[in-house]
Amino acid sequence: MKILPGAGWAGLIRVLYAEQGTVLLLGATDSGKTTLARYIVDHFAARGLIATLIDSDIGQSSIGLPGTIAMRTFQKPEELGTFGPVTMFFIGGTNPALYIQRIIEGTRTMVRSAKRRGLKMIIVDTSGLVQGEVGKALKIEKILALQPSRIIALQRGRELEHILSHIEGISVSCLHLADNCTSRNRTARRRYREARFREYLGNAGEMVFLRGDVELLDGRRLARPDEQFKRGSVAGIYRGKATCALGLLLSCQDDWITIKTPLRSKNGITRIMVGDIDLSFLL
Ligand SMILES: Nc1ncnc2c1ncn2[C@@H]1O[C@H](COP(=O)(O)OP(=O)(O)OP(=O)(O)O)[C@@H](O)[C@H]1O
Ligand SMILES: [Mg+2]
Structure with missing residues (x-):
């Protein structure tokens, strides 16, 4: 452009x-x-x-x-x-x-x-x-x-x-405003978001985290606190306090959590926070 x-x-x-x-x-x-x-x-x-x-x-x-x-x-x-x-x-x-x-x-x-x-x-x-x-x-x-x-x-x-x-x-x-400012409707905005995630997750693989190794946090604003995490929710993956990657929650069991993510190493991962974005249609 x-x-x-x-x-x-x-x-x-x-x-x-x-x-x-x-x-x-x-x-x-x-x-x-x-x-x-x-x-x-x-x-x-x-x-x-x-x-x-x-x-x-x-x-x-x-x-x-x-x-x-x-x-x-x-x-x-x-x-x-x-x-x-x-x-x-x-x-x-x-x-x-x-x-x-x-x-x-x-x-x-x-x-x-x-x-x-x-x-x-x-x-x-x-x-x-x-x-x-x-x-x-x-x-x-x-x-x-x-x-x-x-x-x-x-x-x-x-x-x-x-x-x-x-x-x-x-x-x-x-x-x-510049003369050539154009506007995008809601559909174009949603498609843009989806395209960003599709591109990011292009080479993603499955990664399993033991529940004892990572803290699982609920970062949702739109769900009831007692509501189960949904498959396909976007999660932040942290090393210390820093977000090092994002992923899609695949399953959340008593002993382990499975995430689809382009992250290559589990080294130093301390925390996973599940948010409100539902990308289950990408799975
Ligand atoms: N100076 C410019 N020259 C050419 N195109 C422009 C210019 N300013 C804005 N546009 C076009 O107008 C549209 C809106 O611009 P832009 O995305 O920068 O706005 P924004 O304020 O960041 O919007 P949003 O609030 O959605 O983030 C874009 O498609 C952009 O390409
Ligand atoms: Mg902008």
């Missing part, structure tokens, strides 16, 4: 070169956040500068998988849609309204880890959930938790004002 820079993008890039900080992209669904994130990453990488993208959109994930927050550092221009070396944080579902605290925790963990590694230009892409009290709470809490040096607000009209009016002491770049 050819990116056509919108009004103000060139000026924004100059500001970002000068500042090199943590920027958070804010905008409603289909406002061009991910496209602008890619444009910034490409600009930096093309000049031999490192840019780190943190993708906190758990629905239409661009660098990671749906249901996760992902971080990737770019040193040369690359397609965002292709899988690369990402750091993941498992959330467990694709609807941001249900996972506000976990999304904030995961994004903050990523930003902190990028800063600890000395990475300067950090771009945080977000979901399009901005409307209503839920959108407002999610974005304001996230901004307060991350303390970005700049917010890039992509607006059609004034749809972000209920959020921006509560933000003090952070620079805001307000941009209009």
